[in-house]
Every structure is written in C-alpha cells, then in structure tokens.
Amino acid sequence: MGAKLAPRLDEHELIRAVQHGDQDAFEALVRSYDQTVLGLAMNLLRSPEDARDVYQEAFLRVYKNIHSFRFDCSFHTWLYRIVTNLCFDYLRKRKIRKEEPAVVETGDGPLDRTYAVEEERPAGDPERRYQNHQLSQRIGRALEDLTPRERMVFELRHYQGMRLRTIGEILGTSEEAAKNCLFRATQKMRAVLGEFV
C-alpha cells in the first residue's frame, strides 16, 4: 500500500512546488510524462512535427495554468485532457483539409505507413507483398474515415490501453458514450479491413 502511494505523494509534492514557481520541479514533472505525451500525440496525429508542437503547447498550458489545478482529478487525467483537446483541434483541421501524413515515426525511425506492414513480410513473395501493401493502405484510410472522436477513443483504448471509464473522464463524456464510439470505430475497421484477414 505504502509503495503504491509513494509515487503519488511525490507527484503531489512536485505539483505543489511547481505551483510555487519551482522550475526544476516542473522539469521533473515534465520528465515523468514526456514520453507518454509525445507517444500519445504521435499515435493520434501520426506526424512527428505535429506531435512535437502538441507536446510544446500542452506542457506550456500546464505551466501557465497549474496554479488553478486543485487536485480534484488526477494530474494524469488533467494532462491527457489538455493533450487530447489539442489533438482534437489538429484532427478536425486535418479532416477539413483531408490530409493525413503518410510518414510516421516508429521506434526504428520514420516509416511510411504504406509500407509498415510490408516490412514484416517474408522476402520475395510478390503476392503476399501486394496484399500487405493493400492492407496498410486500407488501415490508413480506415483511420482517416473515423470521426475525430471515434479516432480519439480508438487510439486511447487500442494503443494507450486505457479503460473506457478513464477515456470518458479525459474526453469529458460518459463511459457509455466512449463505449459507443469504440464500438462504432471497431466495426468500421472490421468493415474496411475484413476482406484482408
């Protein structure tokens, strides 16, 4: 029990210190979340540049507004709310422009999503290579076809492994509404990708 509470107390103290203007405490707080925030933005936006912009903007908003943080929800939820709101704006704008970056940053460096599945193929099998290529393109299109909210719920559940209750808290909606979004998103994926599996 004590071991579980210790990190939370540390974070509480860090936040208090930041609220009193301690920049080193802020840097420590950023350090404990920065990989998560960047990963979430990368996954949602699939553009390294946009992800970095969201990272900067999100933590700046945290820095400027942390004095108003009253501990009535977890810092994690508050931070994710800021990040997802920023990503929403990007997704909505992109939906209007109908753009989707093809190059994504992976653990092994930038990767054209078109070839993401193809990389895993056994070499020298043209038919399988063609099918994988088609599948990757379909995945890209299927993700684009989700509404920003469906995309958000899907990414938070599928890639971030969050429970729907938490997703509802972050997005300011009910667990039931998040569940409906996940249901619709998964069915859309099934409809678009079904013939390839």
Place this chain on the structure above:
Amino acid sequence: MTCRDALDRLPLYLYGELPPQEEEDLEAHLHACASCQGEYAAYRQISQALDRVRAEPEPFSASQCRRELMARIRSEHAAGRPGWREWLRRSLQPLAKPAGALAMLAAGFVAGYWTPEWARNGDGPAGEPVLAAIRSVRTDDAGGVSISLDETRRRTVRGDLRDRRIAQLLMAAVRDQADPGLRVESIDILRRQPESAEIRQALLWALEHDPNPGVRLKAIEGLKPMAGDAEVRKTLMRALQHDNNAGVRVLAIDLLVQHRDDQVAAVLQGLVGREDNQYVRMRCKNALEEMSASVGAF
C-alpha cells in the same frame, strides 16, 4: 445468446469492456459456434495488423522536446521577470519622463536616419516604441538626468516574395533562434522561390545548423527542386552522415538518389555498415539497388 447478439458484442469483448455476465454468455456462445469464432478471429487479426502500424517516438525525441520546452519557458520567464534594469526604470520613471521623451525623439530621429529605405516603407502602422534596456544614467549639477536607452518598435511589412525586402526579412527569420515555428513558416514561404541563390543558401544553412529537426526537415523539403546542384548535394551528403534525426537522413537519401552519382553510392555503402537505424539502413540498401551499385563497401 443468438449469433446476432454475439456479433454485436465482439468489438467490446475484444477490448475486455463487456460486463462480466455478458462476457460469460458470449464465451459460452463462442465455444459452441464456429461461425462466430471465425468472426472473433478476424477481429483479433485486424487488431494485430493495427498494432503493426503503431507510431512510437524515438527515445531521444522526448528529451529534445523537453530541452526546447524548458529553454522556451526560461526565456519567457526571464523576459517577463522585472530585472534590475526594469526596477531602475520604474524607480526613475518620474525623473526620466522629460528626458525619456527627448531620448525617444532622438532615438526616433537616429532610427529614421539609419534605417534602410525598404524597411521604412512598411505598410502597417508602427507600434509604440518599447523600452528594451537602459544603458546608463547620469545626473548633472543642475539636477538634470541623462538616460541612455535602447528601444524596439513593432511594425508590419507587406509584400510578396519577389519583393527583396520581404525575402531579406524571411531569411533573417530563418536564423532567429528564439522561435522554431517562425523558422518553419519562413522556410515554407522561401521555398516557393528556389531559383534564388540567396534563398538556397538560407535553406542550406538551416539544414546544416538549425538545432530543431522540424526546421531541418522543412529546409530539406525546400531543397528538393535543387537536388542536382553540386553544393546542395554536398550538404545533403553531410546531413546523411551526421544529422542525428532519422527523418532528415531519409529525406537526404530521397533527394540524393534522384541523380546518379558515384560519390553518393560510396557514402551509402559506408552507411549500410554503420547506420544504427534499421529503417534508414534499409533505405540505403534500396537506394544502392536502384542505382545498381553494390551494397557492400570495397
């Protein structure tokens, strides 16, 4: 449970989000129904395919972002905090008013005299002068005060890229270390005029020296139409060998292979053996194959 009920529950079952009783009923149905089992297997395959296009930032990206963030916060903090000069300015304000007015008049005259013609023709209204720093304060026997100060003034200049003053200001913005967003936007505009030697130099400078990988990526995109130029190719080869961002290195390969070049083949052959990034290594090999060059270095 009917097959219809089961199919409706599969998406949430896949993510463990069904209530316990429904989960139990569905599992009992799946145990007995081959058709629904097949459908569940299809959902799982789709889920696995989606996992394979998961986007992950490189480990160093987060620390780089953090450094940029903290630098920005510290600079904003420093700019916003009243330092000793500000304290001095506030303390002397009642005394300095007449002297300040005179100084501003003088500064305005000097600025007007020394500012180039193109910069004076801004279309936008000039903003109020802003005190940047007080350099010295002196008093004389008669009780007068002399204050030496620097001031800045914000103004808007309009025109298109063919306008030399606009191009020059954009090229200055490319080197403004305070704001990477400003640098990206400036490069994005400058790249529309690739035939200008000055603009090419600004893009090459950004590719080689800008600390922000987003700016370097934008610069390299701007260099695409000049990929055949010898100086551009030399800079691209240096970027390919030394830039710490894999995205920049990949774009450098893309541009370099547009023109056959033995020197490029040699650089790529060398990189195949020492490049850490798997994807960049693969692109090097592909590029060598496209050039019909050997993958190994001799």
